[in-house]
Amino acid sequence: MGGTEAARRGGLIGSISTTYHKILLNPSYKYLLLLLGAPVNLVVFLFYLVQRRKDDYTAAENRIRSAMLASGYLEALQAEIAQQQKRKHEFFKQKISEQQLQQEVERIAQARFKEELRDRTTKELLLNNKKRLTMADTFDRLIANPLFFIISLIPGLLMYILIFLYRSPYLKYIVERLAMTILVIFGVAVLVFTILYLSPFNPAANILGETATPEQIAAFNKMHGLDQGYLTQLWNNIKGIAYFDLGKSFSGNEDITNSIARKFPITLTLTVISLIIAIAIALPIGIISATRPNSFFDYTFMFVALIGLSIPNFWQGLILILNFSIKLQWLPATFNPENWLSIVMPVIVLGTGLTASVARMTRSSTLEVIHEDYMITARAKGLGKQTILMKHAVRNAIIPIITVIGLQFGGMMGGSAVTEKVFNISGIGSYIVDKQFIPDIPAIMGGVVYTAITISLVNVIIDILYAFFDPRIRSKMKQY
Amino acid sequence: MIKKLQSKQGTAHQLKSSPEYRQASFTWVISLTLSVILLLNSFDFAGGALKPWVFTAFAAYALFTIVQMIITLLIRRDLLRTGDIRRSTRLLGYIQLLSIITGNLFTVTFGFNLVKQQKPPEYTIAVYMLLTQLYVIAISALNLFKPYVSNTFLPAMFILVVVAILQLIALLLVAKFVTSHYAHPKLVWLALPIIVTAATGNIFALVLGINLLAKIRKNGNPAMTRWSDVWIKLTANSTAMAGLFFVIFLFCLSVCSVFTFDYSVAIDNNYSAILLPPSLEYPFGTDNFGRDLFSRIVFGARISLIVGFASTLIPVIIGGILGAISGYYGRQTDNIIMRLLDVLYAIPGILLAIAIIAAFGANTVNLILALSVGAIPTYARTMRANVMLVSTYEYVDAARAFGSSNFSIIFKHIVPNSLAPMIVKSTLTIGAAVISTSSLSYLGLGVEPHIPEWGNILKIGSTYLETNSYLAIYPGLAIIALVLSFNFLGDGLRDALDPKLD
Numbered sequence: 001m002g003g004t005e006a007a008r009r010g011g012l013i014g015s016i017s018t019t020y021h022k023i024l025l026n027p028s029y030k031y032l033l034l035l036l037g038a039p040v041n042l043v044v045f046l047f048y049l050v051q052r053r054k055d056d057y058t059a060a061e062n063r064i065r066s067a068m069l070a071s072g073y074l075e076a077l078q079a080e081i082a083q084q085q086k087r088k089h090e091f092f093k094q095k096i097s098e099q100q101l102q103q104e105v106e107r108i109a110q111a112r113f114k115e116e117l118r119d120r121t122t123k124e125l126l127l128n129n130k131k132r133l134t135m136a137d138t139f140d141r142l143i144a145n146p147l148f149f150i151i152s153l154i155p156g157l158l159m160y161i162l163i164f165l166y167r168s169p170y171l172k173y174i175v176e177r178l179a180m181t182i183l184v185i186f187g188v189a190v191l192v193f194t195i196l197y198l199s200p201f202n203p204a205a206n207i208l209g210e211t212a213t214p215e216q217i218a219a220f221n222k223m224h225g226l227d228q229g230y231l232t233q234l235w236n237n238i239k240g241i242a243y244f245d246l247g248k249s250f251s252g253n254e255d256i257t258n259s260i261a262r263k264f265p266i267t268l269t270l271t272v273i274s275l276i277i278a279i280a281i282a283l284p285i286g287i288i289s290a291t292r293p294n295s296f297f298d299y300t301f302m303f304v305a306l307i308g309l310s311i312p313n314f315w316q317g318l319i320l321i322l323n324f325s326i327k328l329q330w331l332p333a334t335f336n337p338e339n340w341l342s343i344v345m346p347v348i349v350l351g352t353g354l355t356a357s358v359a360r361m362t363r364s365s366t367l368e369v370i371h372e373d374y375m376i377t378a379r380a381k382g383l384g385k386q387t388i389l390m391k392h393a394v395r396n397a398i399i400p401i402i403t404v405i406g407l408q409f410g411g412m413m414g415g416s417a418v419t420e421k422v423f424n425i426s427g428i429g430s431y432i433v434d435k436q437f438i439p440d441i442p443a444i445m446g447g448v449v450y451t452a453i454t455i456s457l458v459n460v461i462i463d464i465l466y467a468f469f470d471p472r473i474r475s476k477m478k479q480y
Numbered sequence: 481m482i483k484k485l486q487s488k489q490g491t492a493h494q495l496k497s498s499p500e501y502r503q504a505s506f507t508w509v510i511s512l513t514l515s516v517i518l519l520l521n522s523f524d525f526a527g528g529a530l531k532p533w534v535f536t537a538f539a540a541y542a543l544f545t546i547v548q549m550i551i552t553l554l555i556r557r558d559l560l561r562t563g564d565i566r567r568s569t570r571l572l573g574y575i576q577l578l579s580i581i582t583g584n585l586f587t588v589t590f591g592f593n594l595v596k597q598q599k600p601p602e603y604t605i606a607v608y609m610l611l612t613q614l615y616v617i618a619i620s621a622l623n624l625f626k627p628y629v630s631n632t633f634l635p636a637m638f639i640l641v642v643v644a645i646l647q648l649i650a651l652l653l654v655a656k657f658v659t660s661h662y663a664h665p666k667l668v669w670l671a672l673p674i675i676v677t678a679a680t681g682n683i684f685a686l687v688l689g690i691n692l693l694a695k696i697r698k699n700g701n702p703a704m705t706r707w708s709d710v711w712i713k714l715t716a717n718s719t720a721m722a723g724l725f726f727v728i729f730l731f732c733l734s735v736c737s738v739f740t741f742d743y744s745v746a747i748d749n750n751y752s753a754i755l756l757p758p759s760l761e762y763p764f765g766t767d768n769f770g771r772d773l774f775s776r777i778v779f780g781a782r783i784s785l786i787v788g789f790a791s792t793l794i795p796v797i798i799g800g801i802l803g804a805i806s807g808y809y810g811r812q813t814d815n816i817i818m819r820l821l822d823v824l825y826a827i828p829g830i831l832l833a834i835a836i837i838a839a840f841g842a843n844t845v846n847l848i849l850a851l852s853v854g855a856i857p858t859y860a861r862t863m864r865a866n867v868m869l870v871s872t873y874e875y876v877d878a879a880r881a882f883g884s885s886n887f888s889i890i891f892k893h894i895v896p897n898s899l900a901p902m903i904v905k906s907t908l909t910i911g912a913a914v915i916s917t918s919s920l921s922y923l924g925l926g927v928e929p930h931i932p933e934w935g936n937i938l939k940i941g942s943t944y945l946e947t948n949s950y951l952a953i954y955p956g957l958a959i960i961a962l963v964l965s966f967n968f969l970g971d972g973l974r975d976a977l978d979p980k981l982d
Contacts, residue, residue: 184819184822185826187820187823187826188823188826191823191827192827195836195839196838198839199839200840294496299506306967307964309911309967310911310960310963310964311963312915312919312922312959314918314942315956318938318941318945318956410828414827415828415919417831418830418923421923429831432835433925437838444834448831451827451831456826
């Protein structure tokens with residue numbers, strides 16, 4: 001095998017040619033590789049065409065062809081086929097001219113001959129332990145020459161980067177995941193913009209009022225680029241998102257990216273704090289419930305968790321305000337960054353749903369794990385209850401829990417719009433809600449897309465962390 | 481020591497394997513909680529006065545809770561002594577039947593369960609059917625305290641009472657003539673009129689009728705069908721049945737309210753009755769325009785149910801079809817569909833809904849569409865995973881060998897066999913849809929503000945939080961009750977449909 005030989009030669013070049021072999025076998029990466037290293041691959045292809053003329057396969061093929069022709073195989077084949085065709089036409093009562101018949105026979109005979117020739121040649125090569133030259137083999141031979149490598153380094157840089165990334169399964173996985181995320185984010189931007197573009201509302205009329213003249217509306221549209229075509233506007237918006245410059249908002253004339261940058265950290269801090277607190281509460285509750293299934297504890301906790309899932313955020317916020325701000329006057333009703341007490345209620349409201357779902361998930365996934373055979377083994381080994389629970393049960397149960405946390409993080413970022421409105425927090429959610437009445441297309445788009453980007457990135461990080469922590473996923477990755 | 485431990489375990493097992501004992505302990509805990517809540521609410525902490533009506537309710541609840549505790553102890557003693565519940569203990573169940581006057585669903589159903597030793601699912605369904613009807617009648621009867629009622633009130637109430645009597649007869653007949661494997665063939669003549677009574681919105685009646693017909697058809701045939709198996713498991717689960725009861729009760733009430741409630745009380749301004757506190761005439765008080773909050777909540781139920789069901793059904797169908805195609809064909813088809821759905825999945829549901837509503841305006845249809853679009857990917861993923869599993873089964877190969885087309889394989893063989901997780905998932909997410917609906921309405925992005933919808937009612941209530949907090953509390957409780965019911969039902973369905981537990 002060329003590949004293994006190259007690997008035995010070792011070093012950088014060896015691994016490059018091994019990876020090249022591998023990529024060419026992969027149906028989707030093949031085209032990417034050929035495209036990225038087009039100049040280099042063209043040269044390799046030319047070499048391949050030349051070398052192919054005189055490789056073992058061509059030689060064997062020529063030899064066998066002449067042998068077959070000499071033995072009169074083609075004539076026998078033609079006679080046999082002619083017989084068959086005649087019988088067939090007789091049976092179907094078809095009239096056919098002699099010349100047509102001749103052509104038909106010739107065509108079928110050639111095809112059958114080629115097939116037979118290929119079969120015999122492959123067999124022969126197999127017997128002699130030789131193989132047909134492939135493009136990857138040509139590349140092997142060329143790359144073995146350091147000069148070729150150095151010259152091809154500049155035109156084939158992209159290809160070499162691809163080879164480098166493909167070589168390590170982890171890197172490949174991470175890059176694939178990131179590329180997918182970028183595509184998804186691009187899709188999100190297109191989708192949100194298209195929805196807003198299709199809107200029957202007219203922002204100009206909404207902002208300028210009913211008394212606006214057509215000239216004023218036209219000027220407004222021109223200022224914000226609303227008179228341009230769909231694709232131009234889409235491109236400008238996507239560019240704006242990528243460069244963090246979405247221009248001025250329709251009303252108030254404020255810089256959108258600036259406002260979002262000011263409001264985003266508030267939402268994010270709130271989300272992260274409630275996430276941490278929720279996990280800190282939910283994990284122990286879930287584990288305790290799982291270790292005592294169907295006990296009083298379990299029923300109570302799960303009942304409370306179910307209620308937590310069923311409470312609408314805004315209602316919970318209102319009830320908290322009613323009790324703790326209006327009646328007891330312990331906590332301020334509205335959020336104020338300087339007063340840390342004011343963050344307590346929003347965090348509770350935002351974290352309730354997450355706490356409930358994580359506790360439920362922890363319980364069910366720990367319960368599933370607890371009856372596995374390896375738990376009995378661990379007990380049989382004489383391990384302590386704590387060790388079994390922590391090292392064997394929870395570690396194995398944590399994967400689906402992390403998935404739920406990742407998913408819920410997205411829900412929290414979105415759901416924060418309601419909580420922010422209740423507590424009068426000037427975060428990204430209430431910003432989007434405020435802007436939607438106009439509708440302020442770039443502001444809504446910026447808010448939604450940046451939120452989606454944050455969520456996607458968090459999910460990418462979670463996915464990558466999995467790959468490093470879960471040996472099952474790691475070994476699956478290596479099999480590619 | 482070991483003997484003691486064994487006997488302790490044996491006791492626990494003996495008690496846990498008795499469904500009556502489990503339900504009894506569950507019931508007294510719930511009943512006690514309700515009593516405590518009523519007790520706390522019967523004191524006006526600011527004024528230091530006692531609210532007589534709430535305190536009476538508390539007393540009634542407390543009484544039945546004490547009876548419940550005694551019954552629980554008796555059942556425990558019976559089980560430990562003889563391993564069976566004695567007849568005299570079962571007769572105590574009739575006392576709990578009386579608790580129907582207090583409206584405590586849990587003690588009533590417990591009473592019905594205790595008095596009958598062998599409980600085929602039809603019996604339990606019939607009990608819930610009757611209870612639903614009685615509750616609807618009771619709620620509708622509250623309109624009698626109003627200065628005027630709608631024109632159709634009296635005939636509608638008359639029909640409801642007749643239906644309830646019919647259903648009571650049905651319950652008695654079912655209790656007498658239906659066992660777990662046999663139903664008297666003449667009950668066909670009962671099943672048909674019972675199905676007709678489902679026109680009042682009482683789905684339990686429909687289920688009972690169908691179950692009876694199915695049972696009569698396979699009399700003497702020991703085979704179990706999936707449908708009856710699911711009902712056996714579901715009726716044994718009291719929380720799931722309570723959830724189902726509340727959903728069907730609200731549905732029935734929504735249907736009946738067309739005739740028994742006066743819509744004008746809920747939407748017309750009445751300046752002589754502004755911001756009144758709860759009273760018999762206005763059970764939940766009135767809002768800032770003098771509209772009856774109770775009627776508004778009753779009329780809001782139908783919006784919540786319609787939006788909840790529609791915004792779950794649409795993504796179940798679209799997502800289900802996409803997921804089925806994706807899972808069946810695999811490869812490129814799968815890749816393209818799932819990558820496109822990933823885009824939808826990356827945007828949080830509420831934000832996507834806000835963006836869609838921002839673009840097309842706030843009304844009920846747009847709200848349903850906006851909530852549906854965001855939920856498509858979740859269902860598509862669930863369906864895809866199931867279809868991928870089911871398409872490896874032999875009967876799919878057999879269908880292919882028969883020469884069935886891909887279309888008929890997918891929709892005749894694969895989809896019906898991968899529906900169970902979809903049903904569970906959709907039940908659990910209807911609750912989420914109900915919450916989203918009211919949240920968006922609260923933000924002014926959902927149902928039109930003039931329609932009495934729970935979120936809209938809460939929006940008004942939130943501005944009177946300091947002075948008239950009941951305006952915000954009752955609609956919120958209604959939302960929680962509905963969502964909680966869907967969640968209980970979903971959990972129960974998952975337990976009933978999960979093949980792993982078989």
